Amino acid sequence: MPSYVVELQQRFTSATGVDPELRPATKPQFGHFQTNVALRLAKTEGKPPREVAQRIADTVDVADLCEPLEIAGPGFINIRLTEQTLASGVTDLLADPRLQVPLAEPGETVVIDYSSPNVAKQMHVGHLRTTIIGDSFNRVLTALGHRVIPQNHIGDWGTQFGTLVEQILEEGLDVGGLTLPEADALYKRASAHFKTDEEFATRARKRVVALQSGDARTREIWEQLITISLVGFNEAYARLGVKLTDADLAGESSYNDDLATVVEECESSGVAVIDDGALCVFTEGFSAPLIIRKSDGGYGYATTDLAAIRRRVNELDADRIIYVTDARQGGHFAQVFAAAKQVGYLPDTVNAEHVGYGMVLGTDGKPFKTRDGTAASLESLLDAAEEKAARPIALAAIKYADLSNGLGKDYVFDLDRMVQTTGNTGPYLQYAHARICQVLRKAEADGIAGGDKVLELPHPTEQTLALLLSRYGDTVVEVGDTLQPHRLCTYLYDVAVAVARFYDDCPVLRSDGTLRESRLALITAARDVLAAGLDLLGIEAPDRM
CATH class of the missing domain: 3.30.1360.70 (Arginyl tRNA synthetase N-terminal domain)
Structure with a gap:
């Protein structure tokens, strides 16, 4: 403010x-x-x-x-x-707009659960949204002074690994030499084999028991599958320019040793009861109970999710936990949160939120698919974008299209529109930043001293721009509170439009004296606000385009 x-x-x-x-x-x-x-x-x-x-x-x-x-x-x-008051607000920004974001006092520990791909499977179009959205939350909340702990809850445990390991052994594969796409193809072969060969399916089920029991050979193959998967995941994260690293991994397997404890605590507290052979938590407002131990003694996703909340509160000291997943999982997380409150894992002092996102649609209005009708891999989607534009511009197009819509809404993945440098697009904001940089380079080349403060703002258009720039910090706070990044996108677009109008109404380099100094300072502040805001969206602000 x-x-x-x-x-x-x-x-x-x-x-x-x-x-x-x-x-x-x-x-x-x-x-x-x-x-x-x-x-x-x-x-x-x-x-x-x-x-x-x-x-x-x-x-x-x-x-x-x-x-x-x-x-x-x-x-x-x-x-x-007054003109002087508006001018002082822009001069304050010139130090660094990042410093004009009011830091939370006290800062919170915020755990964000996002991305969460499955081991031995390529990331697909659905992982695009969770990864981009979660990364933006990470950046915004960090800028607000919070301690952010990303948690990449990868799918690295479960019955599918018995099938995978058994297929690997049957084919005599050298797992260490596989790429992630090859592991993905293996996964599909194993799944088909499981469905069509009962003898193989029986061996795969026994292999799950071997994995869970710590069988050395099975564990070795399982660990190799994780290793090759992480290589592929990290390549995708580097390509997307997101902040996730191996230090942020907290896969399903990491909670395995906690599941029996969770079940025992739920049962001994009286929160969980046996119903038709399964151990269940009945939560008010839900038609079916939350099953935390199946009738066959196995555990499901709900048990792991309760264990995750328990650890995030007790060990990570979370004040706020944010889950970024498909909107269709909203009911599941609402019930998990309710159960966690009942058993005492989620105290009133900790705020747990599910941020659901809509689907990515093709230009035909249907869920985005490849030409052969299968779910598009993240790699193929990025390849298609980079065929249209250079990587920084392609990423800006994708990320802005994703974040500028209300998160719960579906949006159309229309690359031809998204890469345009006109209209409400990421590349347009990049162009606005690059154009300011060009003006400032021209001023330097002509020996015109750049203003380090705004001295006068006589024109209504520059006053409008000055007032808009001063709202940057408040906008970031609003996004941190509401977890609605489209508000930052709208703000940055308004800044870019205001800069374009300023160019039309207020000559910069053709002005003289203190007016020219003021206008150079004003667009310098606009450049810095655009760069800082784009960075919070995970978008590069290029100096040239």
Whole structure:
């Protein structure tokens, strides 16, 4: 929040005794900010709102920050900042817009569960959203001063590994020499074999028991499958430019030793009861119970998810836990959270949130598929994007298209539209940044000194841009609170549009003296805000395009 807004709020509060709840003006003719404090006070005082508004305008001392206050409509107070006040806000940004983001006090420990691909399978189009969204949350919450702990809950345990290991042994494969695509093909062969050969299926089931019992040969192959998978995963993460590393791994297998304890604690507390042979937690508002131990004694996803919450609260000291998965899993996580509260794993002081995302659709409006009708791999999707544009631009196109929509909505993966440098796209924001860099290079080449502060803002268009830039910190805070990155996308697009209008109305290099210095400083601040905001979206801000 700009220092002048903080000062305005304090002075209005001091004069009225209540928070003025300043809001950006809805139209330029209403000034820069508005407050309805007079209407609220009029109800308690039993006086006409305009009379109360006039009293406030006569009492509050803001002459050094604003033009004379205006009373509008039934009793709104319009606030128009002085040119000098707006200029000071931009000068503050010039130090570094990252420093204008108000840090949380105290910062929280935030655990974010995202990406979570399956071992021995290539990441597909569904992993695109969870990985991009989770990475943006990581960046935003870190910028706000929180301690962020990513958790990549990879699928590295379960019955499918008995099938995989048995297929490997039958084919006599050297697992260490496989690539992830080859392991994916092996997975498909093993699954088909399991369905069509009962003898093989029986051996695969026994192999699961061997894995769970710690059989050396089975474990060795299983570990090799994980190793080759991580190579493929890390290649994808590097290509996407996301922050996940092996240090963030917390796969299903890592909770295996905790499952029996979870079951015992749920049962001994009375939260879990036997129902039709299975151990279940009945949660209010759900038609079916949460099964934490199957009738055959096995454990399911719910048991692992409870173990994960238990560890994240007790060992990672989480204050906030965020799960980024397909929106269709919302009901599952709501029930897991309810069960975790019942057993005491999720205290009221810890906030657990599921952020569900919609599907990626093709231009035909159906779930995105390859030409042969199968689910598109992440690699093939990125290849297609890079055929349209250079990697930084292709990634900007993909990430912005994903994040600029409401997360719960499906969106159409239309590369021809997404890579455009016009309209509301990632490449357009990159172009806006690169264009500013070009102007600043030209100024340097011509020997024109760049301004390190804004001295004057006589034109309404540059005032509009200055006011918009000062809202960067508040926008980042809003995204951290709401987990809605499309709000940051909208803000950055508004900045880019405002810069384009500024170029039309306010010559920069053709200006003189302090006006030219001010305008150079203004676009420098705009460049820095665009770069910082794009970085929080995981998008590169190029100097040239």
